[in-house]
Amino acid sequence: MNALRTYVGIDLGSTTTKAIVLDDAGEVIGRGITNSRSNYDVACQVVREEAMVRTRFTLTRQAITGDPALAQVEKAFLSSLQRNFRFRQHLDQLARLREALFRAAGDPRHSAHRRELGTALESIVDGMVERAGLHFSELAVRKSDFFRDLATADYMQLAEQRSDPRGITFDMLCGLFDAAILVVENATTQGSFETQLRGALEPTLASASLAVQEKASRLREVVETTCDAQIVEAGTVGTGYGRQRLPFPKEQIRSEILCHGLGAHAMFPASRTVLDIGGQDTKAIQVDGDGLVVSFQMNDRCAAGCGRYLGYIADEMNLGLHELGPLAQQSTSRVKINSTCTVFAGAELRERLSLGQRREDIVAGLHRAIILRAMSLLARSGGVRDEFTFTGGVARNPAAVDALRQLVQENYGERTLNISADSIYTGALGAALFARRAAQTNA
Amino acid sequence: MTAASPSPRVPAEAGKERSMSLQKQMIAGHYSALSRAPQEGRKVVYTFVPGNLTELLRSFDLLPVLPEINALQSGMRKLSGDYIAEAEKHGHSEDVCTYVKCDIGMLKKGNIGPTGERLPPPDLLLLSYTGCFTFMKWFELLRQEYDCPVAMLHVPYQSEGRILPHHVEYIVQQLRTEVIPKLEAVSGRRYDEDRLREMLRLSAQAEDDLVWVLESAKHVPSPIDAYFGGVYYIGPMFTAFRGTAEGVAYYRVLREEVEARLRAGLGPLTPEGSQGKERYRLVMEGPPNWTSFREFWKMFYDEGAVVVASSYTKVGGLYDGGFRHDPKRPLETLAEYCMGCYTNLGLPTRVALLERYIREYRADGFMINSIKSCNSFSVGQLLMLRQLEQSTGVPGGFIESDLVDPRYFSAANIKNRIESYLQMLEQKRIGVNA
Amino acid sequence: MSPELVSLIQRAQELNDDFELTAVRAWKEAGAGRKAIGHMPIYVPRELIHAAGMLPVGIVGAGERLEIIRGDAYFQSYICHIPRSTIELALSHRLDVLDGMLFPSICDVIRNLSGMWTMLFPDRYVRYVDLPQNFEPATGGVYWRRELETLREDFARLSGRPINDDALRHSIAVYNENRSTICELYRARSRQPWVYPTSEVYVLVRAANVLPPEDHTALLREYLRLAPLETDRRDRDQSRVVLVGTFCEQPPLGLLLTLERAGCWVVDDDLLLGLRWIMGDISCDGDPLQALVEAFLTRSVETAARYLPEGKHGGALVDSVRRNRAEGVIFCAPSFCDPALLEQPMLVAALDREGIPHTQFKYSEDTGQFAVIREQAGTFSDSIRLWSQA
Structure with a gap:
């Protein structure tokens, strides 16, 4: 088998880091996402490995679909294989977490409680291992794909049950976890793909339907081949807010504005105006017919009106971020909010609630206020042209989308509004496309 | 300033x-x-x-x-x-x-x-x-x-x-x-008008050389940076040395140096030596930030960006518009000098000046450094940006900082914008197939 | 409240709240060829506009109710709010009814706004009115007269009728009466702030922005007649304060109500200061243009936007505190307002020298939240009363 040439784009955002892998034809064959952590190098490495794993799954799928004999079993087999793979990865991480927890517990501070602590940690991690099976069962709906999120939720719940205000306190357990999870996250090797995939293969086959089992030997062959496949990174480009800290040479770093424009163009080739509202900043970008940026504006120094603001509001209301939009959509009489200053968000919210204003009406006003800020940036960058593509975390919020749609219609007329479910990968996609261009031009 | x-x-x-x-x-x-x-x-x-x-x-x-x-x-x-x-x-x-x-x-x-x-x-x-x-x-x-x-x-x-x-x-x-x-x-x-006239004569002499230096940036590539370097060049003229023999001597020396740089084909002088290949020619509007002046400058010269004309170097007098102190009309000339300083000009005049700079200095782009402290400069800059883009077809960049408030200079943020802007100019130049 | 008083206040309130400037439109439609000239705070020679048969219209932003959709695109976050809402009004065609716009020299924001206006509305009459900062008749006086002559010519051209001296003298008299009525109302409020609460006085005075001066004077006279007839308006134990910093961007009415509810009687203020810029009557004899010049040079109020040639800042403020028997001063300036905020330390120093208590906070015309201000003003009011009893 010839080596597969790939082009990788990595987008180091303030909250999440994303990677996209393209093949020679420019098709997306792998992608990854992880939380950015404090260590950009690690995030970059983790996300790249993740994307490469997905790439190998893509190769596996391609091999299976390419084989007429296997076409029937493709779907069932692949999803089960992936689930088992993730499960094994998760167990690996838990093993590492266990080790890190015990190391942290070895600190002299805890010498008085060493034995009780050991027992408690054992039973908590055992509980986590037990739950792991549930997270990766066929019907499970996981709240997050990040190990940190899953582990934190499980650990905290179990730790609360195990803690004793007079002995091993909850605070003590939390402290240990905070130290240990950092160690796990900052470990760069997540285990070898081959070992894990091979490890996942047998349980998958064992629990599979007869139809699949009949093809077991052929499937083993396919998996072996993909495990051994040679993948070459023919080009890599890094982008995003943290791109300066990527361990890349300068010419492999592109501004997120350019990557975003090109990525949006790849997703929706008729895009002319792109709005991105992320956690830390908002960007309004105008692109030409080739996806090249002709003008852009970013929010000023003040982060008011960015995605983070909605996060504060959600925290203040004790809601999940994803619940805010639907709440706002229930509003019947929107409150006019003039300030989207994050510093005063909490106080303003409390005062309004104390005045008897309804939560949904306030939240609807907040969404409108954020979109008005974005409208100003759009105007500064040259307006809203057709087609109009909306990306970033806030693009997943239905109330924000409603407000945007309405204001664009009122101020610029009819515009096609594009929102991709994968919009979080826009920057990484653009970066990968730049990597591909550069490599193909040089070649 | x-x-x-x-x-x-x-x-x-x-x-x-x-x-x-x-x-x-x-x-x-x-x-x-x-x-x-x-x-x-x-x-x-x-x-x-x-x-x-x-x-x-x-x-x-x-x-x-x-x-x-x-x-x-x-x-x-x-x-x-x-x-x-x-x-x-x-x-x-x-x-x-x-x-x-x-x-x-x-x-x-x-x-x-x-x-x-x-x-x-x-x-x-x-x-x-x-x-x-x-x-x-x-x-x-x-x-x-x-x-x-x-x-x-x-x-x-x-x-x-x-x-x-x-x-x-x-x-x-x-x-x-x-x-x-x-x-x-x-x-x-006592007021001594003859003495004043003599000083005004010296001023005009130095002003000629200053204008020559500033206009040397019309050469491609430019031998000077008319903003980061420019703030040094205007120093004596804008402060205590107009009308002095020292001022005249300084500008003569400066001019000779720039002439030499031009002959030698050298780029602008930066704190790290002569700037290398000129990749972008920019016009700059607004004062610089002073608390991180070197860092700010580096963000430009590291990318090969040269500022070929700036409005800030006109706050103490708009000499390249033709004005010279005129010893024949001592008080009238002072009056005209005052009125012609850049921040005393209406926005349409400012836009016209920047437009002229973009054309005459063959700029690839223009950038506005919007200063929180300075409403005189800053109010209206977003409209100026739009107007200039429309009239010249040259894209503008926009960054924000402050004069001397270190709390208001976010290096990462500004660098991000400058880079994005310059990469955009680069893309525009080389087109889709690069 | 008597139905008459209710409807009077309501009428003024509606005039203030009407972004569409219906009253101005109606006034223009009532006569052939009528024109209206808008102006920003602070002082412009409204007499000249009036004498040309045109209506001066005061534009002071749009308060907290107008949603800013386009205006923010033009201004960085560190600029005050009034230019945002003013541009919003203009871009949404609500100011199309104005045949011209004057921008007096209050600060660099309004100054540059004049240039923006020229660029955005190239076919409209726009003028930056650079008020003299030299108050010598032979210098600033000569300059100002030339500027006024230019305005006089401009207005004559716009209205299609030359402004003769008699007409100007008449207009001066009309505005003298308007100013003296406002001042009478201010004196009445200072004597009995519970009879003439600031939240009402402000609403009525502000109607001057859109009403012809004759009508506005009549409106105030009516208020002066009706308010004392209210039998349930009684003195409450509240602190008497002077409000400073509100001469340009206006605080929302809710802020003024909050101050009253927090235990403060506002007995003097600089709200809409341009309406009473000239202290006392302007002469109706002789050369009327010269009378305008003389009044500006010698009888302008002391305020942040004007150069104070000599003496210490704050003299006029201390006088006001004494004259109005105020117990304290509330500095209440718009965020990012250069004149008010740069002036403030000098005024504070003057008050400290006299031992006059003061407190300070900032607002924006679209401030919707008053909890902090209520708390602060309430504490201030309590503390100055405790202090005065001690």
């Missing part, structure tokens, strides 16, 4: 430039004269860069102090943060101009100037009220601190882009009835 730093870290190659050491000596000499002024019985006048009347002051043997320069020097020396905090502690709002707060904070902490010598208190505050509302409040505030007279010179704003005869008359009348009598009283000397 200029950056004639008395003791910058002199890089190897820059050390060769005579003009730099010359300027350093001139400025050190000036501050030293200021520190000795009380003992030697010399009188000191505080005034502003835009609309400064240096020749007139010098004709009375008065020594000028420019609080804006002290503030920017404090910014470059990383002292401004403490000074601003001091002023805010005394009740000055966080919302207002940081030059003012830096100056007042410096005063409250003993008025030690940039060279480490104590600045003498003013014998007169010459409020050349030109192009900036804050100037008026600034000297009203200083008047509270020093028990000294103030001479107010109200320079009408040029909203319509042309100097009206009765505006000249108004200023000349103020010079005759308000400014000159107070200068006479403070200095104990």
Whole structure:
């Protein structure tokens, strides 16, 4: 088998880091996402490995679909294989977490409680291992794909049950976890793909339907081949807010504005105006017919009106971020909010609630206020042209989308509004496309 | 408003430039004269860069102090943060101009100037009220601190882009009835118009050379950076040395150096030596940030960006528009000089000037550094941006910072924007297939 | 409240709240060829506009109710709010009814706004009115007269009728009466702030922005007649304060109500200061243009936007505190307002020298939240009363 040439784009955002892998034809064959952590190098490495794993799954799928004999079993087999793979990865991480927890517990501070602590940690991690099976069962709906999120939720719940205000306190357990999870996250090797995939293969086959089992030997062959496949990174480009800290040479770093424009163009080739509202900043970008940026504006120094603001509001209301939009959509009489200053968000919210204003009406006003800020940036960058593509975390919020749609219609007329479910990968996609261009031009 | 730093870290190659050491000596000499002024019985006048009347002051043997320069020097020396905090502690709002707060904070902490010598208190505050509302409040505030007279010179704003005869008359009348009598009283000397004429003649001579230097940037590639380097070039002209033989000599030397650079095909001089390949030619609107001046500059020269023309280097006089101090009409020429300073011009005039720069200097782009402290510059810049993009077809960049408030310079943020902007220009140039 | 008083206040309130400037439109439609000239705070010679048969219209932003959709695109976050809402009004065609716009020299924001106006509305009459900062008749006086002559010519051209001296003298008299009525109302409020609460006085005075001066004077006279007839308006134990910093961007009415509810009687203020810029009557004899010049040079109020040639700042404020028997001063400036905020330390120093208590906070015309201000004003009011009893 010839080596597969790939082009990788990595987008180091303030909250999440994303990677996209393209093949020679420019098709997306792998992608990854992880939380950015404090260590950009690690995030970059983790996300790249993740994307490469997905790439190998893509190769596996391609091999299976390419084989007429296997076409029937493709779907069932692949999803089960992936689930088992993730499960094994998760167990690996838990093993590492266990080790890190015990190391942290070895600190002299805890010498008085060493034995009780050991027992408690054992039973908590055992509980986590037990739950792991549930997270990766066929019907499970996981709240997050990040190990940190899953582990934190499980650990905290179990730790609360195990803690004793007079002995091993909850605070003590939390402290240990905070130290240990950092160690796990900052470990760069997540285990070898081959070992894990091979490890996942047998349980998958064992629990599979007869139809699949009949093809077991052929499937083993396919998996072996993909495990051994040679993948070459023919080009890599890094982008995003943290791109300066990527361990890349300068010419492999592109501004997120350019990557975003090109990525949006790849997703929706008729895009002319792109709005991105992320956690830390908002960007309004105008692109030409080739996806090249002709003008852009970013929010000023003040982060008011960015995605983070909605996060504060959600925290203040004790809601999940994803619940805010639907709440706002229930509003019947929107409150006019003039300030989207994050510093005063909490106080303003409390005062309004104390005045008897309804939560949904306030939240609807907040969404409108954020979109008005974005409208100003759009105007500064040259307006809203057709087609109009909306990306970033806030693009997943239905109330924000409603407000945007309405204001664009009122101020610029009819515009096609594009929102991709994968919009979080826009920057990484653009970066990968730049990597591909550069490599193909040089070649 | 200029950056004639008395003791910058002199890089190897820059050390060769005579003009730099010359300027350093001139400025050190000036501050030293200021520190000795009380003992030697010399009188000191505080005034502003835009609309400064240096020749007139010098004709009375008065020594000028420019609080804006002290503030920017404090910014470059990383002292401004403490000074601003001091002023805010005394009740000055966080919302207002940081030059003012830096100056007042410096005063409250003993008025030690940039060279480490104590600045003498003013014998007169010459409020050349030109192009900036804050100037008026600034000297009203200083008047509270020093028990000294103030001479107010109200320079009408040029909203319509042309100097009206009765505006000249108004200023000349103020010079005759308000400014000159107070200068006479403070200095104990009579107004000597012949002396003033002679100084104006020297000014015009130096102005010719300054304009030549600034316009050398029309060459592709440019031998100078007209913004980061430009703030050094305008130093003597905008501060204490107009109308002096030293000023004339400085600009002659500077011109010769730039001529030599041009002949040798050298790029602009930066703190790290001559700038390499010129990749982007930019026009810059707005003052620079002083607290991170070097870092800010580096963001440009590292990318091969050269500023070929800037509006900031016109705040103390718009000489490349043709104006020269005219010894034949001494007071009228001062009036016209004041009215023509950049921040005293209406927005349409400013847009037209930048448009001309973009065309004549063959710029690839223009960038606006929007300064929180300076409403005179900043209000309307977003409209100017749009207007310029439309009329020139050249894309504009927009960044925000402050003069001397270190809290308002976010390096990562600004670098991100500058890079994005330059990469956009690059993409535009090479097109889709690169 | 009597139905008459209710409807009077309501009428004024509606005039203030009407972004569409219906009253101005109606006035223009009532006569052939009528024109209206808008102006920003602070002082413009409204007499000249009036004498040309045109209506001066005061534009002071749009308060907290107008949603800013386009205006923010033009201004960085560190600029005050009034230019945002003013541009919003203009871009949404609500100011199309104005045949011209004057921008007096209050600060660099309004100054540059004049240039923006020129660029955005190239076919409209726009003028930056650079008020003299030299107050000598032979210098600032001569300059100002030339500027006024230009305005006089401009207005004559716009209205299509020359402004003769008699007409100007008449207009001066009309505005003298309007100013003296406002001042009478201010004196009445100072004597009995519970009879003439600031939240009403402000609403009525502000109607001057859109009403012809004759009508506005009549409106105030009616209020002066009706308010004392209210029998349930009684003195409450509240602190008497002077409000400073509100001469340009206006605080929302809710802020003024909050101050009253927090225990403060506002007995003097600089709200809409331009309406009473000239202290006392302007002469109706002799050369009327010269009378305008003389009044500006010698009888302008002391305020942040004007140069104070000599003496210490705050003299006029201390006088006001004494004259109105105020117990304290509330500095209430718009965020990012250069004139008010740069002036404030000087005024504070003057008050401290006299031992006059003061407090300070900032607002924006679209501030919707008053909890902090209520708390602060309430504490201030309590503390100055405790202090005065001690």
